[in-house]
Amino acid sequence: MTRRRRHHQGRVDAPxxxxxxxxxxxxxxxxxxxxxSAGLTNNFSRGLASGLTTRWIAEVWAxxxxxxxxxxxxxxxxxxxxxLVGVPCAWALARSRSRAARLFEELLxxxxxxxxxxxxxxxxxxxxxxxxxxxxxxxxxxxHVVFTLPFMVRTVSAAFARDDLQSxxxxxxSLGARFVQRFLGVLVPAVAPSIVAGSLMVFTLSVxxxxxxxxxxxxxxxxxxxxxxxxxxxxRIEIGSAYTLVFFIVILPMLWGMQALARWIENAHGSSPGPxx
Amino acid sequence: MLxxxxxxxxxxxxxxxxxxxxxxxxxxxxxxxAATYFAVLTEPRYLQSLVQTTLLSAAVTLVALAIAAAVGLxxxxxxxxxxxxxxxVLTLPLSFxxxxxxxxxxxxxxxQGPVAGFTEALVGERITFAYGITGLFLAYVYFSLPRAIAxxxxxxxxMEHExxxxxxSLGARRWHLVRxxxWPALQPTALAVGAILFATAMGAFGxxxxxxxxxxxxxxxIYNEFTNYANFALxxxxxxxxxxxxxxxxxxxxxxxxxxxxxxx
Numbered sequence: 001m002t003r004r005r006r007h008h009q010g011r012v013d014a015p016x017x018x019x020x021x022x023x024x025x026x027x028x029x030x031x032x033x034x035x036x037s038a039g040l041t042n043n044f045s046r047g048l049a050s051g052l053t054t055r056w057i058a059e060v061w062a063x064x065x066x067x068x069x070x071x072x073x074x075x076x077x078x079x080x081x082x083x084l085v086g087v088p089c090a091w092a093l094a095r096s097r098s099r100a101a102r103l104f105e106e107l108l109x110x111x112x113x114x115x116x117x118x119x120x121x122x123x124x125x126x127x128x129x130x131x132x133x134x135x136x137x138x139x140x141x142x143x144h145v146v147f148t149l150p151f152m153v154r155t156v157s158a159a160f161a162r163d164d165l166q167s168x169x170x171x172x173x174s175l176g177a178r179f180v181q182r183f184l185g186v187l188v189p190a191v192a193p194s195i196v197a198g199s200l201m202v203f204t205l206s207v208x209x210x211x212x213x214x215x216x217x218x219x220x221x222x223x224x225x226x227x228x229x230x231x232x233x234x235x236r237i238e239i240g241s242a243y244t245l246v247f248f249i250v251i252l253p254m255l256w257g258m259q260a261l262a263r264w265i266e267n268a269h270g271s272s273p274g275p276x277x
Numbered sequence: 278m279l280x281x282x283x284x285x286x287x288x289x290x291x292x293x294x295x296x297x298x299x300x301x302x303x304x305x306x307x308x309x310x311a312a313t314y315f316a317v318l319t320e321p322r323y324l325q326s327l328v329q330t331t332l333l334s335a336a337v338t339l340v341a342l343a344i345a346a347a348v349g350l351x352x353x354x355x356x357x358x359x360x361x362x363x364x365x366v367l368t369l370p371l372s373f374x375x376x377x378x379x380x381x382x383x384x385x386x387x388x389q390g391p392v393a394g395f396t397e398a399l400v401g402e403r404i405t406f407a408y409g410i411t412g413l414f415l416a417y418v419y420f421s422l423p424r425a426i427a428x429x430x431x432x433x434x435x436m437e438h439e440x441x442x443x444x445x446s447l448g449a450r451r452w453h454l455v456r457x458x459x460w461p462a463l464q465p466t467a468l469a470v471g472a473i474l475f476a477t478a479m480g481a482f483g484x485x486x487x488x489x490x491x492x493x494x495x496x497x498x499i500y501n502e503f504t505n506y507a508n509f510a511l512x513x514x515x516x517x518x519x520x521x522x523x524x525x526x527x528x529x530x531x532x533x534x535x536x537x538x539x540x541x542x
Contacts, residue, residue, distance in 0.1 A: 014351075016347070017347050017348070017350055017351035018351060020344060020347045020348060020351070021347070021348045021351045021352065024344060024348050024367065024422060024426070025363065025366070025367065027419070027422075028366065028367055028369070028370065028419070028422070028423075029366060030385075031381035031382075031384060031385055031419070032369075032381075034381075034384050034385060034391070035377075035380070035381060035384055038384060044384075044389055045389040045394070081290075084286070085286045085287045085290050086287060088282075088283035088284070088286065088287075089283060089284050089286070089287035089288075091283055092279075092280040092281075092283035092284045093284070095280060096280050101280075101284075104284065104288070107291070107296070108287070108291060110295070110299075110524065111295050113476065113520075113523055113524040113527045113528070114299075114480075114520035114523060114524055115479070115480025115482070115496060115516070115519055115520060115523060116480065116482065117480065117482050117496050117499055117500065117516060117519075118299075118302070118499075118516035118517070118519065118520045119295065119298075119299070121302060121499075121503060121509075121512060121513060121516050122295070122298035122299045122301065122302040122516075123294065123298050125298060125301050125302055125305065125509065125513070126297060126298035126301050126302075127298070142290070142293075142294040143294070145290060145294070146290065146291060146294050146295040149287065149290070149291070153287070179279060204372050207372075208372055208373060208374040209374070210374045210375055210376055210482070210483035211375070211480070211481075211482040211483055211496075214482070214483070214486070215500075215503075224374075225374035225376055225483070228374065228376050228377065228380070229376045229483065229486060229487060232376060232379070232380050232383070232487050233487075233489075237383075237384070237387075237389055240380055241380075241384065244377055244380060247374075247377065251372070252369075252372070255372055
């Protein structure tokens with residue numbers, strides 16, 4: 001969108017808003033900086049004077065390194081399942097005007113409206129006896145999938161609902177293309193930016209998910225947020241800080257990279273007719 | 278039929294891993310008598326937890342909305358170098374797990390934190406705020422602000438300047454400007470975001486779990502009933518009450534919000 005010219009510089013009310021903005025920025029940033037510095041300090045209560053070290057990070061990596069890869073793999077698996085299950089569903093929901101479709105869409109978003117703790121309890125009550133399933137990653141994965149699926153479906157469904165896509169589909173059909181061909185060859189590429197955006201959302205939510213995961217995990221299926229909670233509760237504060245720093249280093253650049261990729265795809269896609277946000 | 282075939286995988290996953298387990302959860306309290314469903318209202322301990330959670334969430338929502346509206350108005354309507362970066366920094370906590378936010382509060386206001394050290398030097402007493410209601414409140418505001426700031430900034434970017442210019446040139450007082458120009462423009466967003474913030478705060482578990490606060494909130498009560506006392510029927514009943522509440526708030530906001538937007542269009 002083109003930015004409108006601003007003719008509001010130096011208004012009377014600006015000092016209050018500016019002061020609040022600065023205060024909120026400090027409120028947001030200072031704890032992050034304190035956490036980063038604590039993870040690199042020999043002794044947190046003595047402060048930076050006690051000297052800098054990377055030994056806490058090394059210790060965290062030895063103790064909890066596996067959780068980082070597990071979380072990334074889990075989030076990727078969650079994206080794959082959400083794509084396979086969610087994209088066809090999004091198309092059907094965009095196509096159907098029936099009450100049943102609206103009801104289903106409403107039901108599908110319930111896992112977001114209801115606290116994760118409730119979903120986790122329900123899963124444990126229903127499947128807790130199935131030992132193999134209960135102790136595997138699949139148990140956490142299904143929890144993440146039902147929680148993130150509505151984000152994928154809603155984002156992609158909104159894109160599928162465009163009028164020009166309906167006529168594109170009609171045209172392909174009149175040329176004799178079968179549904180699978182049309183779906184994979186015409187419809188999915190046309191909504192690619194939304195699919196990427198949905199995937200990014202699913203990945204971000206899954207990688208940081210704690211409320212469900214804490215209930216669903218076992219000692220062998222700890223994810224990064226679960227490991228963080230464990231270190232906060234049982235390790236010295238420097239270890240907790242170093243672990244938080246590991247989260248920042250491993251997860252945030254990945255999210256930024258994916259966001260940049262999503263923007264790039266959207267821009268590259270913008271040259272074709274239609275896509276509007 | 279084609280549409281049904283496309284929905285089928287999602288329907289199966291949803292039914293198997295959410296709907297049916299949830300039905301089982303909803304039926305569980307009945308095994309301990311129908312009264313179990315109302316435990317959150319009839320047992321003083323649980324009622325207190327519910328009231329505390331609701332009060333905290335309401336206060337957090339109002340404070341976060343007010344602050345975020347101001348920040349959004351500032352960021353959304355002026356351009357300066359680094360504006361995008363600042364917005365990215367302010368919304369960064371959106372990708373933090375709740376446990377990290379709880380840990381931040383422990384770092385700043387806990388026993389070993391700089392606030393304790395500072396107050397010891399100043400008044401000879403180590404003041405900590407991490408483990409009580411102040412810590413919970415600050416942590417909840419911390420994770421609520423980014424979402425609200427992102428939304429309000431987006432709205433402020435689209436706000437009409439003409440009305441405000443006209444009001445100013447007619448000598449409107451600042452309070453009137455807030456009431457007659459800003460509030461109508463921001464109100465639908467405040468309602469929608471407010472509902473999300475409130476529901477998120479009500480259900481927040483990770484942050485409260487890390488802080489292990491003396492001020493007990495409902496998710497922690499549920500967790501304790503389930504894990505420490507193996508009281509599954511009660512945990513189910515409390516989860517239902519909490520889920521019903523957050524869902525109702527979100528649903529009402531969507532209904533009511535859609536109505537106001539529709540009337541305005």
